[in-house]
Amino acid sequence: MNHVRRPASPDLLAALEGRRSVSAAALAAPGPDADETSRLLAIAARVPDHAMLVPWRFIVIEGEARAELGALLADAYRAGNPQMVPEKREKFAGIMSRLFPAPLTVVVVSRPVGGTMIPQFEQELSAGAACMNLLTGAKAMGFHAIWVTGWAATHPEACRLLGVGEGERVAGIVHVGTAAGEEPGERPRPDVAALTTRWAPPD
Ligand SMILES: Cc1cc2nc3c(=O)[nH]c(=O)nc-3n(C[C@H](O)[C@H](O)[C@H](O)COP(=O)(O)O)c2cc1C
Numbered sequence: 001m002n003h004v005r006r007p008a009s010p011d012l013l014a015a016l017e018g019r020r021s022v023s024a025a026a027l028a029a030p031g032p033d034a035d036e037t038s039r040l041l042a043i044a045a046r047v048p049d050h051a052m053l054v055p056w057r058f059i060v061i062e063g064e065a066r067a068e069l070g071a072l073l074a075d076a077y078r079a080g081n082p083q084m085v086p087e088k089r090e091k092f093a094g095i096m097s098r099l100f101p102a103p104l105t106v107v108v109v110s111r112p113v114g115g116t117m118i119p120q121f122e123q124e125l126s127a128g129a130a131c132m133n134l135l136t137g138a139k140a141m142g143f144h145a146i147w148v149t150g151w152a153a154t155h156p157e158a159c160r161l162l163g164v165g166e167g168e169r170v171a172g173i174v175h176v177g178t179a180a181g182e183e184p185g186e187r188p189r190p191d192v193a194a195l196t197t198r199w200a201p202p203d
Helices: 010-018 034-044 065-080 086-097 120-140 156-162
Strands: 056-062 104-110 144-148 169-179
Touching: 010 120, 034 056, 034 104, 034 120, 056 065, 056 120, 065 086, 065 156, 104 120, 120 144, 120 169, 156 169
Parallel strands: none
Antiparallel strands: 056 104, 104 169, 144 169
């Protein structure tokens, strides 16, 4: 007996098939308003989560906090690289100070729960899924976004300044806004057929 199939969602399919990242520097206003941000975070939290451990949390960076945190990260970069050629150090410190150009940034913090049978890897995958949901949710709302990491996501002092605690790691820094210029064109995509096999019994 055939079951009744749900109607397809052409808009969702088009969003998934056409999604492209837009670099943080090219993300400008408008960004999500307060209601849209709440909705986006709810979408981010609606990810597969083995044993419902909720092994992630979110840090929202918006408004004046962007420049404030940027300045702290720039200072941390300077302090952490005293041996660097000053011009080079200032160049990178400048990049750190402008790390949050988008109207909204969500840091997805992976926080695996110990003392459970669920492997840490699976819990980290769930945090990655939250990042991906942010990208897809942002696209569905009409925004652009990108998932990045880098120095601010991995350096211990930068993580402390972000508010990442002991036993936590940054799974992604997801910037959300509106493309200031033209949307990026397509990039080369992997040959899915070449990456796909159909299982057969081993020899
Ligand atoms: C975990 C993770 C970290 C990433 N970190 C960076 C990054 O720091 N800087 C960057 O330019 N792209 C980074 N990317 C890649 C971008 O998110 C994006 O995939 C890439 O620009 C390709 O664009 P597309 O998403 O339109 O295919 C990262 C991707 C992942 C999954």
